[in-house]
Amino acid sequence: MAYWSAEAHDLLGYTSAQVTGKPLADLLSPDEPALRHRDGRLLDVRVHLFPLPDAGKQEAVLVMFSPGAAAPTPATDRLALWAFDQMSRVLAIYDRDGRALTANEATKQVVGLPEREIPGRRLTEFLPGPAFEEAERRILRVGRTGEPEYTELFVKLPQEEKAHAWSVDIFPLRDADGRVRAVGLAADDYTEQYNTRERLALLSEARTRMGTSLDVAGSADELVGVLVPRFADFVAVDLLDVVLRGGLPPPGPPIEPVTLRRAAQGCSRRLPPGALLDADEVRTPPPSSPLARCLADARPELRDFRDPRSSGGWPRTRSTRPMPTSSGRAP
Template sequence: MDTPASMPGDSLTPAVALAVAAADGTLTGWSTGAEQLLGYSAGEAVGRLAAALLASPLPAGVRGRFDRQEDWTGHVVLRHRDGSAVECRLRARPLPTGDGRAGWLLEGVREREENRDMDPLIRWSFDQSPFALAIYDTEGRFLRVNEHMTKQLAATERDLRGLRITEHMPDPAFQAPERSVDHVLRTGEPEHIENYVKVPGESQAHAWTIHFTPLKDSLGLVHGVQQAALDFSEQYAARERLALLDEASKRIGSSLDVARTAQELADVAVPDLADFISVDLLDAVLRGDEPPPVPDDGPLVLRRVATRPGAKAVVAVGELSRYPEFSPIARSLATGRGTVHQVGEPEITRWLANDPVRSAWMSRHHAHSMMVVPLRGRGTNLGVVFFARLDPSAAPYEQADLQIAKELAARAAVCLDNARRYTREHTTTLALQHSLLPQGIAEQVAVDVASRYLPADSKIGVGGDWFDVIPLSGARVALVVGDVVGHGIHASA
C-alpha cells in the first residue's frame, strides 16, 4: 500500500501516507508511509478508530460530507505516537462496500514536507507574488495563504487554515468572495469579481479585483480553488471621480435658473462626495446683478439657495446665513481657494465656538470632515459650497476629494454665472420693453380702442408682435401690426 516518493515525470510529488478505514471508522489498512508519518506500526494502528488519531477536531461540516459519502480534502492535525502534533493535508475518498455503506481511503501528506520538497522557484512565486493569494480546499476552507493575504486578513496562515472566509471575517462584504469560491468548486469554471471591503486595521474600504481559479487534476476533477486578489483602490477612485464628473456635466445647468442650478449641484454631490452639502450665494447673483467685492472686515452674508434634499440644516433654503470673517467660508470666498478641514482643527474650533447653533448641529450629526470651495464664474465671486461627511465610518476628506469638489464647483459656477447673466438681461429686457409700451391710448372719433400686452413666449416673457393705432383725416384710423424679430434687449429696442 506504499506510494513512491515521486511519480515518473513529477519530481515535486511528496511521499504519501495511505490508510484504509471501514464504514465505522476502524482502520483496516496501514502503509509504511503512514508509519513514517505518525510512528505507529501496522499492528498498532489496524483496529483503532481513525478519529482517535486526530489531535484537533475536524472542521465543521466535514462529518456531514462523510455521512453523504463525499470526497473531502483539507487541513488536519494528527497525533504522532510520541505525542507531538503533525500537520498534514488529508484526502478522504469513499470506497463502496456493496451494502450501501462506504469505507474510506485516506491519503495524508505532511505539510512541512510539501513546503520543503517544493521547488524554491514555485514557493517563491507564491510567497512573493504582488497578488494576495489563497488556496482553498474542496470545502472552501483556507489551505495556504501568502504574506500579502495574511496582511490583508490580519491573521497568520496557521490561524486561517481550516476556516471559511466568513468564519474569519463575518463582515457581509466577504460573503461575495465566499460565494465565488463555492461556485468555482461546484462548476469548475473560473470567476472574476470586484469587491469593495474594509480590511482589518484600515480606516477605509479598499477596492479589490479578485480572480478565482479551479485547481484540477489530470482528469479534470476539482481539488481546490486559488484566489488572487489585487488592490486597485487608486484606479477605482479615479474611475469613480470620472463617473461623478461625467454625471455632473449631464445634470448641472439644465436650465437658466440660478436656484435650480444650485440644487442640481447639491443633488450630484450627495451621496457620492458628501453626506451633507449647502450652496450659499450672494444676493446680487439671484437678482442678476454684478456681485460686490467680498468685505475685508465684518461678517459675510450669503443666502442659502440649495442643500441636500430633506436635510434639516442650520439655515433653511431662502434664508440668510452670516459667517464671521475668520470662518472657512468667508476665507474661501475672499481668497478664491478651496480648503479641507477636520473637526478639532483650531480654525474650525474657533468658528464653532462663535456659532453654538452650528456647533450643536455638527455634534448631533457627527460631522467629522468638511470641504469649503468657492464658486467663481469668469472671475466673479458667486458664493460658496460646503461639503461635509457625517458617517463615522467614512474616510476623512483628502486632497483628491478636494480636487473633485473644485471641478464640480467650477462647472456649476459657469452655469450659475450664465443663469445670473440671463436673469440680468431678462430683467433689463422686460424693463425696456414695458417702457416702450404706450402709457395711454388717444381717444378716436371713429373707433373705440383698447390694448393688452401678451408676450408670445410666456416662459421668456418678451417678444411677439407690436401694434399701433394712427389717426387719419376724415374720421379714419390706420391699424398697424408688426413682428418682433428675436428676443432680448436688441429685439425690444
C-alpha cells in the first residue's frame, strides 16, 4: 500500500503510517475474505479495484472501500454515543470483572457521582446494600455465562427521598465473533406501575380475605390483617357501641360526643406499654380529634401524626419489634 486516505483511517482504524508499505493482505481476516477493523471486528465493506494505467513503470491499482449498509461511520458512531449518553433510561457498561467502564448521564444523576468517579469501580462501591450486591452478582454471572438476566429492585438511591421500584436488564455485549466483551445494564424507574400493581393485588386480597364472617368484630379484624403491613404500619378500627350490639347509628352527624370501642388493631412494630388502647377498650374522642371530625363531617382525613392538630389517639412508635393484631396474628 502506497497511499492511505483519512477516510480509510476513519473506516478501518489504521493511520497512514501503520499501513503504508505493507501488503493489502494484512487488512484481511485470516479466516475468510473480509476486511477486519484495527480493533478486530469484521467489517461490512465493499471493495472496488481500479487499475491505474498511467502510474509509470510500476503497475498500480486504486482500492476503494465503500461501507456496507451496516458498517459504522464516524457520523453514526457519534450518533450512537449521543443516544447512549442522552437516553433517559439508566445505562452502564461493566467489564467481565464487574468494574464500570462507562455510564450515561442518567446513571450519573441517579448515583450522585461525577463521571470521573465511576469507571473502574464495582456497583457496590458506589451503591452499597444487599439489593445492589445481588445486582453485582448478576453482572458477574452474565459476563461468565453470556446469558441475559432480568431483576426488579425496590431501593432508595442516594438522590431519592424514598424507595423506588426499578426494573433492571443485564445483558452481554458481544463482538463480531460472538465473544462476550462486556456487560450492559439498563434500568427503568417503574414506581408508578409498581404501585398500581400493588394496589390491585391488595384489592384482590381484600376481596378474598374480607367478609368471610358475618360478625362485625371479625370483619374489623380481617380488615386489619389485610392492611398491615402492606398498606400501613398501624391500623385501628373503632366502632360505635350501637354497631357492636347489632344496631345502626342514627342518621346524620352525632349531636353529642360519641363512645367508641376498639374492635381491632394491628401494628408492624411493638409499641411501649400504654401507647395503644387495649382490644375492646372504650373511649370518647375529644371533638378536636381526627376521629371526632371524621364522624361529624363523614369525610376522611389525612394527617401527619406529628402535626399538633392531629392529637388525640395517634400511636407513639419507639420500638421495632413486631406487634400482633388483636386476634394474635402477626401483621
